[in-house]
Amino acid sequence: MRYGILSDVHGNLEALDATIEALTSDRIDVFVCLGDIVGYGPDPNECLERIWSLTSEVIAGNHDHAAVGRLDLATFNHNAAEAALWTMQRLTRTGRHYLSELPLTFRHGEVLAVHAAPSHPERWPYLLSPEQVASEFRSFPEDTRVCFVGHTHTPAFFEHTHETGCRRVRLSDRPVRFERRCIVNAGSVGQPRDGDPRAAYVVYDTDTGEIEIKRVCYDLQTTQKKMRRAGLPEMLAARLGQGR
Numbered sequence: 001m002r003y004g005i006l007s008d009v010h011g012n013l014e015a016l017d018a019t020i021e022a023l024t025s026d027r028i029d030v031f032v033c034l035g036d037i038v039g040y041g042p043d044p045n046e047c048l049e050r051i052w053s054l055t056s057e058v059i060a061g062n063h064d065h066a067a068v069g070r071l072d073l074a075t076f077n078h079n080a081a082e083a084a085l086w087t088m089q090r091l092t093r094t095g096r097h098y099l100s101e102l103p104l105t106f107r108h109g110e111v112l113a114v115h116a117a118p119s120h121p122e123r124w125p126y127l128l129s130p131e132q133v134a135s136e137f138r139s140f141p142e143d144t145r146v147c148f149v150g151h152t153h154t155p156a157f158f159e160h161t162h163e164t165g166c167r168r169v170r171l172s173d174r175p176v177r178f179e180r181r182c183i184v185n186a187g188s189v190g191q192p193r194d195g196d197p198r199a200a201y202v203v204y205d206t207d208t209g210e211i212e213i214k215r216v217c218y219d220l221q222t223t224q225k226k227m228r229r230a231g232l233p234e235m236l237a238a239r240l241g242q243g244r
């Protein structure tokens with residue numbers, strides 16, 4: 001079975017289309033979307049339509065909840081809150097209904113997926129270091145081998161160890177074959193923050209046990225142009241070019 005994992009699309013249609021196109025040659029059996037389909041970007045409704053025609057395996061992110069009034073915007077920084085309000089005013093009724101109904105977790109065989117953290121999906125904590133990730137391994141069953149997360153917009157691979165609880169596995173452009181339980185951050189399709197502006201996504205093959213974090217270029221100038229035309233905060237448009 002081959003999984004295609006997408007996270008944090010954030011209303012960036014150009015990045016999403018480039019990712020879906022790249023995944024068509026990857027022989028994917030199940031697509032999973034880890035949430036934050038909307039927020040920040042200029043095409044929330046179009047991205048929702050793409051996602052719901054791609055897969056029914058979709059979970060909610062904090063920006064999805066914010067866009068339907070389920071999360072207090074006081075928890076967001078100024079630019080994120082402004083973009084969330086912009087999104088809220090533009091969502092179609094169908095889009096709003098769809099986002100309100102999304103679950104917080106996805107489980108399929110040995111695979112678990114949450115937007116932020118398996119211990120408290122509804123609190124949206126940021127898992128950045130092996131120390132923060134270590135205790136997360138106790139929050140889901142031993143027979144769940146892989147937990148996919150998003151939220152930080154930074155691809156990362158954390159492996160369970162008996163000695164320290166968790167270690168970070170160095171990423172390269174080759175697949176990682178994992179032997180122990182792991183928590184994998186799929187990065188972000190629509191607003192990467194690891195210094196690489198290309199869209200990020202993951203392919204997981206359960207037969208080979210290989211997980212690959214992949215990147216694809218997209219036409220980010222078009223997305224930036226749309227954001228500026230829409231009056232979204234300039235900082236949000238500029239950061240796409242830096243991948244920060």
Ligand code: ZN
Nearest residue numbers: 008036063151
């Ligand atoms: Zn996000």
